[in-house]
Amino acid sequence: MTPNYTLSGRYRIIRSLGEGGMANVYLAHDLILDRDVAVKLLRLDLRDDPKTIKRFQREALATTELVHPHIVSLYDVGEENGMQYLVMEYVKGMDLKNYIKERFPLPLQQVIDIMEQILSAVATAHAHNIIHRDLKPQNILIDENGNAKITDFGIAVALSEHTMTQTNTILGSVHYLSPEQARGSMATKQSDIYSLGIILYEMLTGSVPFKGETAVSIALKHFQSEMPSVRDYDSQIPQALENVVLQATAKDPRDRYATVEDMANDLLTTLSTLRTGEKRFEPKDFGNDETKIMPSAQIAAAIDAHRQAEATQAMPKLSAQTTTPPTEPASTPADESPLPKRSWSKRHPFRRKLLIIGAIVLLLLGALGVGLELSRPKETTVPRVSGLTQASAAKLLAKHHLSVGTVKRVKSNRVAKNHVIKSLPGARSTVQERSRINLTLSNGSKKISFGNYVNETYTDVKRDLEANGFDVKERFSTSEVATGQIISQDVVANSQVLPSKTTVTFTVSSGSRLVTLKDLTGESRSDILNYAHSNRLNVDLKRGYSDEQKTGYSYSQSPEGGTEVRAGATITVNMSKGNRPTSSTPTKSFYVKTTVPYQTLTTATSQSNDVKVYIQDDSHLISSLYRDLTITRDTRLSIPFQLSGKQVGQYRIVCNGTVVDENLKVTNKDATN
Known part of the structure; x- marks a missing residue:
């Protein structure tokens, strides 16, 4: 397909984006809707192959059923001059494989955020009974804003199709292949979970866990070798996070997470201090009732060949047919004795000496070679x-x-x-x-003078400050100034601060456009935050009990979906923390009192301090702002908490961008009168 060719009179080809085993992908421009799209065109040499055509059509069908912000959207399906094509959303960025290579090591929070997006997308596919079967970083695209989108459902198959037949052809990339797929068994939702665990391993360590010279040797390791520890690579990785990898990649599917949602909920809390000291995950012992899965003919033959090649080969014994029988001696007269035969060594004394000398030389050379090999430094x-x-x-x-x-x-x-x-x-x-x-x-950090970033572009300032160790946050505000421009900052310009202990919040212009809110009920925390950011909205996440919505997903919002609001407005979203507890689990209400010290910012006239309070209890999330105030002297605060059962609360107080007080394990014992 050449540039400037117009497909079906609508999609003008711009350039090639890549070539695959089944199709070629091109960047094109939709002349009707005036937008860039990705066109996947079936290769010419495969357009008469019924199996390839069926797989191509299957991808179109699977992608059509899946509507999710982290799944590449399918716009159109068509055929021109016998060429079948798909028109899909164009994601400007790179695949996760290259993203890891370029930016490794990734911050743990970023790893979790990306995985949460991927898990949310796979959960949607599984809800439609669609198994991807080829989850790998090459099939996950990362756009310029760091959002993940899954693509290539070319070998995804609905569960109903699996129940009818089972193929001996192993599809998918062997580095991310589950043990049951490597044996030639039917892929299940747990097979996708295994692949997700390998992807998480690669994001944490920068490489896949199992490598080999052949696909067969790698497949063998998937169901024979123990999963390497990510903490052996980096001991700073929490045990809770390694446990997610270990449970997702358990050899027996019964040891893995039951659903992708379970994996997402477990992953969400891995950096919490409440999980410090967690024990290493150990799979259950199912004994001899483990289901035995016969490997496919191809893999079975390859495994046998692999094992035979590694086995020690014994020297064969001579068979009776190959052994020369002794010759019967000729009869001699009774009074005559046969002449004694001379031995070979006596008949050839010179040759015997040569053989002995040669054997000694060979032994010496062998010993020298072994010595050199043993003395050679290992790498x-x-x-x-x-x-x-x-x-x-x-x-x-x-x-x-x-x-x-x-x-x-x-x-x-x-x-x-x-x-x-x-x-x-x-x-x-x-x-x-x-x-x-x-x-x-x-040797420790040193204070630096904080700049004045008002009227500068937020994305540029954020990148520079985070590179220097600052924690940067943003809040949106309706403004007539250019969208994305900083209106104000909560850290005073020219004040001396420690970057590693400073959180700065910028108020950023969201313009003055109207936004029609979508219905956010049933969404995960990461999806809500991504939606709010892309539409330049502030979001206040609160927690509450819900008998209808599972833990970690939203059950209500204010304003409701369909309402028009200005960009920069704050929307409140209530997140479920599970079913309402029984009356036997009382809710404890109490206050924790603390004093926020006033900080002198300059030698000039006194200035007010900007104080932000964050709390987490039964009704609040610490990621959302609870209270914003200004002080001109030391100020006593009373922080309310509501905790049920054995729940533990948290609070954090930030003054002029710096954390001045924090308690991540609040109980009613901390209550003050």
Whole structure:
């Protein structure tokens, strides 16, 4: 397909985006709706192949059924001159595979956010009884705003089709293939969950868990080898987060999450301090009642060949037919004895000496080769030690037969004091065992003068400040100034701050356009926040009990869906925390009192301090602002809490962008009169 060719008189081809085994993808422009689209065109050499055509049509059918913000939308299906094509949403960005390569290591919160989007999309597919069967980073696109979108449902099959027949052809990428698929068994929703666990592993470590020279050797590892530990790669990863990987990638599907929603709910709390000290996930022992799945003929033959190649081969014994029978001696007269035969060594003394000398030389050469091989330095990979203390880094290096070399200290506003900033050679470098690795440690952060960013573009300022260790947030406000421009900031310009301990909130212009609210009930937290951000709306998330909606999803909103509001408005969304507790579980109401100290900002006349209060209890989420106030002196605050059962509350107080008071384990014992 050449540039400027117009498909069906509507889609003008701009350039090629990529080529695949089944179809080629092009960037095109929809001349009617004036928008860029992606056109997937079946390859010419496959347009007469009925199996490929069926798979192509299956993708169209599967994608048509799925409407979700994190699934690439299908706009049109057509055929021209025998060429079948799909017109899909064009996602400007890159696939997750390249995203990991370019930006690794990814912050843990970003890993969770991306996975939450992916899980939400897969949950929608599973709700329609559609199994993707080929989930991998190459089939997940990341747009310029960091949003994930799943594509390529070319081998997705509805559950009803699986119940009719079972193919011996193993589809999908072997690095992300579940053990049951590797055996040639039927793919289930748990097979997709296994692939999602491998994707999460790769986002945390930068590589797939199992590698090999052939597809068969990798498939063998999926159902024979133990899943490597992500904490061995980076000990800073919480055990709760590793447990999500381990449960999702359990060998037995019965050990995995029952649903994608269960995996999403578990993942959402992995960074919570409430899960500190969690034990490592161990699969259940189902004993001998495990369902035995016969491998496909192709994989079974390959496995047998693989095992036979590795087995020790015994020397065959000579058969009776190949052994020369002894010759009967000729009869001799009774008074005559046969002449004694001379041995071969006596008949050929020179040759015998040559053989002995040759054998000795060969033994010496063999011993020399073994000695050289044993003395040759072995190679190892430098582990990632950034973020660890020097002692922890030394222990991790010792596990890889390495030791600490020179230690240099520098100021850092991004890494905590006495923790490793980087190593030389860097992580994942290949070095000889017993090498010394030089470390650069943080000598602590230093205060810097905060700038005045009013009237600047928020996205540019956010990128620069986060690169320097600041935590940056935004709130929208209706304004006549350009959309995306900073109107105000809550950290005073020219004040001295520590980047690693400073949270700055910018008020950003949302323009003056009207937004028609969508119905957000039944949405996950990440989807709600993405919708609010893309429409430049503020969102106040609150928690409440709901007998109709499952935990972690919204059950009501204000204003309601369909209402028109100005960009910059605040919408309130109530998130379910499960069924309402019985009367035997009382709700405790109490106050926690604390004093917010006034901070002198300049030597000039006194200025007010901007104070923001965040709380989490039965009715509030700590990610949403609870109270915003200004103070001109030390101020006593009374913070209300409502907690049921054994629930634990939290509060955080931020003054001029800096956290001045925080308690992440509030109980009624903290109540003050």
